[in-house]
Amino acid sequence: MARPAGLIGLQASARRASAKDDPRYTAAEFPTNKLLYLTQLADDCGIDCRAWFAGLALTRAQLADPALRVSYRQAERFVRRALAALGAAGVADAGLRIGREGSIGGFGLLGLAMMTSRTFGEAMQAGIAHHKICGCLLDLSFEAVDERTVALAAQPLFDDNELLPFFVEELFASSTMIARELIGPGLRPVRLELAYPRPAYASEYTALFGCESRFDAPRCRLLIDMQWLPHPLPGYNPLTAKQALALCAQQRTPDGGEPHQEIVAAVERLLRSRLAQQPKLNEVARTLNLSERSLRRKLAESGRIFREIHDRVRAERALQLLQAGALSVADVGSAVGFNDPREFRRAFKRWTGMPPQDARRAGG
Numbered sequence: 001m002a003r004p005a006g007l008i009g010l011q012a013s014a015r016r017a018s019a020k021d022d023p024r025y026t027a028a029e030f031p032t033n034k035l036l037y038l039t040q041l042a043d044d045c046g047i048d049c050r051a052w053f054a055g056l057a058l059t060r061a062q063l064a065d066p067a068l069r070v071s072y073r074q075a076e077r078f079v080r081r082a083l084a085a086l087g088a089a090g091v092a093d094a095g096l097r098i099g100r101e102g103s104i105g106g107f108g109l110l111g112l113a114m115m116t117s118r119t120f121g122e123a124m125q126a127g128i129a130h131h132k133i134c135g136c137l138l139d140l141s142f143e144a145v146d147e148r149t150v151a152l153a154a155q156p157l158f159d160d161n162e163l164l165p166f167f168v169e170e171l172f173a174s175s176t177m178i179a180r181e182l183i184g185p186g187l188r189p190v191r192l193e194l195a196y197p198r199p200a201y202a203s204e205y206t207a208l209f210g211c212e213s214r215f216d217a218p219r220c221r222l223l224i225d226m227q228w229l230p231h232p233l234p235g236y237n238p239l240t241a242k243q244a245l246a247l248c249a250q251q252r253t254p255d256g257g258e259p260h261q262e263i264v265a266a267v268e269r270l271l272r273s274r275l276a277q278q279p280k281l282n283e284v285a286r287t288l289n290l291s292e293r294s295l296r297r298k299l300a301e302s303g304r305i306f307r308e309i310h311d312r313v314r315a316e317r318a319l320q321l322l323q324a325g326a327l328s329v330a331d332v333g334s335a336v337g338f339n340d341p342r343e344f345r346r347a348f349k350r351w352t353g354m355p356p357q358d359a360r361r362a363g364g
Contacts, residue, residue: 022158023261024072025071025072025073025158026071026072026073026261026262026263027071027072027261027262028069028070028071028074028261028262028264028265028266029069029071029132030069030070030071030072030075030132030135030137031066031068031069031070031132031133031134031135032062032063032065032068032069032070032075032135033106033134033135034075034079034098034135034137034167034170035058035063035070035075035078035079035082035135036063036064037098037101037170038052038078038079038082038086038094038098039052039060039063039082041086041091041094041097041098042082042085042086045086045089045091047085047086047089049082049085051081051085052078052081052082052085053078055077055289056070056074056077056078057074057262057263057266057288057289058070058074058078058266062269066108068269069265070262070265071261071262071265072137072157072158073262074262075135075137076137076160076163079137079163079166080162080163082094083163083166092199092200092201093169093199093201093204094166094169094170095165095166095167095168095169095170095173096169096170096173096201096204096205096208098170098173098174099169099170099171099172099173099174099176099177099208100173100174100177100208101174101177102173102174102175102177102178103177103178103181104178104181104182106174107127107134107178108133108134109133109244109247109248110126110127110130110131110133110134110244110248111178112240112244113126113130113241113244113245113248114126114127114178114182115182115233115235116233116235116236116237116238116240116241116244117233117236117241118232118233118236118238118241119229119230119231119232119233120179120182120183120228120229120230120231120233121228121229121230121231123182123233124142124152124179124229125142126241126245126248127175127178128140128141128142128152130245130248130249133248136167136171137157137163137167138154138155138156138157138167138168138171139154139155139156139157140152140153140154140155140171141153141155145221145223147226148225148226148227149190149223149224149225149226150223150224150226150229151193151221151222151223151224152172152175152221152222152224153219153220153221154167154168154171154172154220154221155219155220161195161196164195164196164220165194165196165199168194168196168220172192172209172220172222173208173209175222176189176208176209176222179224179228182233183228183231183233187224187228188209188210188211189209189210189211189222189223189224190211190223190224190225191211191212191213191214191223192205192209192211192212192213192214192221192222192223193214193217193218193219193220193221193223194213194214194215194216194217194220195216195217195218195219195220196215196216196220197215197216198213198215198216202215261301261302261304263295263298263299263302264299264302264304264309266288267284267288267295267299267306267309268309268313270284270287270288271284271309271310271313271314272313272317275313275314275317275335275336275337276334276335276336276337277337278337281295281296281306284306311347311351312351314336314337314347314351315348315351315352317335317336318332318333318335318336318344318348318351318356318359319352319359321335321336322356322359322360323359323360325360329341329344329345329356329357329360330344332344332356333345333348333356344356
């Protein structure tokens, strides 16, 4: 029996309110692949996507930056706006459209790790273990169904069932396309199990996957015959696979550490783009459409202060430039906002414990 629309809306609002109390909701840990694909689909359909970015401290140009990470909150709001606009234009199957374009090359380092795996099963395991670095906004697992069948299982983050069809369609479609790229067009899933109602375009599932699709299932799973797992891959290279997997493990965030809260990541992005201008707190707040007081409070809630973030970003950039060796110490100081070379030398030693000249020699 279908639930009343009002009840569904209330439950969704309650889930979002609960998610706001979870620090993972605003942790900037997801690449922007899905957001970028949606803007490209909007272009193909002649849809203006500028309104999708409102209030998210993001610009369209930033989506192409491989180092950019966004929070689930930012991605979820963006995707909701995108799907509403696409749906109004008659594009209900956005997930399938995007997923059909999936290729191993689009997975970057993870694609390389999968392509150079020994078997298809090992490639699947690599993809599931590192799915977040491709911007996947679902929890994934790999499980045995019976003695002949295994499954890629997907669960929504923060119980966000409203966006589940889009995320699952894109994931299962792209996974199927990549699997066929790895082992040939003969691969057909055994069955799809989907924890949402049958859409009006369900016939497209059959055309793409070539198997039965069961809607309103308890969980979302893509079932595969176990015979495919030991299938050897022609691009197997143990050294390249090991190196690619090691790099994948470092890619959760650009600096390899724990994900920052989205407000911290937004401030860092803005500072990096304007280091030479020495942006002040009030200027950063204004650019992010916040009051200075609100920005200070949001940073404090994340356990950070503006000066510490500014100093760390300047120190990182100065160290990069010094070790590159192309600029003088004075020019490096100017590049990170210092007019007086002596002031830069004092600041750099305070940040790193060594003078700029020593940092340059260490880099050489």
